[in-house]
Amino acid sequence: MTTNPPNTQGIIGQIARIRELSNLFIELELRNVAIEGILPAHGSILNFLFQQDAPVPMKEIVERIGRVKSTVTGMIHTLEQYGYVEKLPSPEDGRVVLVKLTEKGCSLKPPFKQISKKLIARLYGNMAVEQKDSLVELLTQIEGNLQPM
Amino acid sequence: MTTNPPNTQGIIGQIARIRELSNLFIELELRNVAIEGILPAHGSILNFLFQQDAPVPMKEIVERIGRVKSTVTGMIHTLEQYGYVEKLPSPEDGRVVLVKLTEKGCSLKPPFKQISKKLIARLYGNMAVEQKDSLVELLTQIEGNLQPM
DNA sequence: CTTATATAGTTCGGCCACGAACAAACGTCA
DNA sequence: TGACGTTTGTTCGTGGCCGAACTATATAAG
Structure with missing residues (x-):
């Protein structure tokens, strides 16, 4: 069993996969509440x-x-x-x-809020608050580093 | 001046923007070396x-x-x-x-390696090694959390 | 008022991305 | 050997996403 898509491309790949997994999660949740x-x-x-x-x-x-x-x-x-x-x-x-x-x-607003919340919960799991903050902080940093110009 | 796309959607938005900025960087670099x-x-x-x-x-x-x-x-x-x-x-x-x-x-291999290196350097900037490790570690964690099933 | 320029949206063509349907070749089993 | 089901790729339709070209309206300049 080799690493499927995972483990490739370092942090860039990780970022890309996290984004895709998030989107997948959202699509699934939308289907669950029958939003078309x-x-x-x-x-x-x-x-x-x-x-x-x-x-x-x-x-x-x-x-x-x-x-x-x-x-x-x-x-x-x-x-x-x-x-x-x-x-x-x-x-x-x-x-x-x-x-x-x-x-x-307008009727989409509540389910959207709900799904958003659920996604964040799922994403962070049982991560400690300091770690969440640290993560966001580090991401903010690299987002800044990548800013064009 | 309000926040353009930034500052929206929390960590998900951040992830998405980092991915896009990375892609933008790559596209620019490819153009710089005239790869079509x-x-x-x-x-x-x-x-x-x-x-x-x-x-x-x-x-x-x-x-x-x-x-x-x-x-x-x-x-x-x-x-x-x-x-x-x-x-x-x-x-x-x-x-x-x-x-x-x-x-x-095959001739794309060297420039690809080069651009990849440049992107990583740009992305991390002057971030300390422990912070890089910590970041990757935290990302690995949320990637795991998002795994379906 | 007329001409020129700027701005708001749309259209078009190209590519990635997906799922569903399909064709072709392979394998099996009788 | 012949029928059935699996596996490999392609095709097709839908949609996001981009850049370039275009239309229509508005504004500025003369």
Whole structure:
């Protein structure tokens, strides 16, 4: 039994695998509560929309979630197809498209919070608080180190 | 100036951003040495092929890199288009397709090693050895915690 | 007011990634 | 040898993700 994907590529591989395992976990949980059409990638958009109380321009979503415009266009389109969000023209600026959650979209908030909590719990397991803090601190450090420029 | 993508989603977001920054770094480095057609995702395949001295069946690649068959088919096809690998039928089993690096593919090994080294150096920065070890240890722990089942 | 420039979104083509369906070759067993 | 089931890869459809090109509206400059 050789090391499957594991144990390769050092810390980079570890990071990549942790991300994938997290996504896998999320997909599984979403299926468990019978939420359809939602992928982990939608999380950043939805979480952002959850904390808005007025329709938001595309541009703002683009800036917040760190994806390019065309990607957001596609994702919003998908969310719209499934009835989670709604697009409406801005009355003030003919160029901008506003996005807002539908009822169905709003209903995702509680399960999302729940799944998020569950994921964090699962991820940390029985790790001591000092270790959690230390981990986040170290990650913050390497995230800073990798910052472009 | 609000937090762009940063500071969101806690440790999961951090992990995701670190992965993306790493990929960005790799893409930049590849461009710097004028390597075309290679994406970070190809790394696992190429690194695997680098340490083989005989043509390898698709199946083995699939097992090692942790992607499904259809994904590997596509990626190998891309690498073939760019002339980095070559596909040949197995003389022993009519079903299997063997993959081997071309000269051009082999020539990627040194720059890959170099870039890998550079990335690790950049990522850790001036972090103390004990901290690096501690970080890897903690990551190993959460990777274990996330393991399905 | 008209022209030029900037900004907001969409469209398109390419690639990774997945799952499902499929074809081809192999193995077994009768 | 012939039928059945397994194994290996490919194909196809869906979607995220990117960059480049494009449209439409808004703003600035003359």
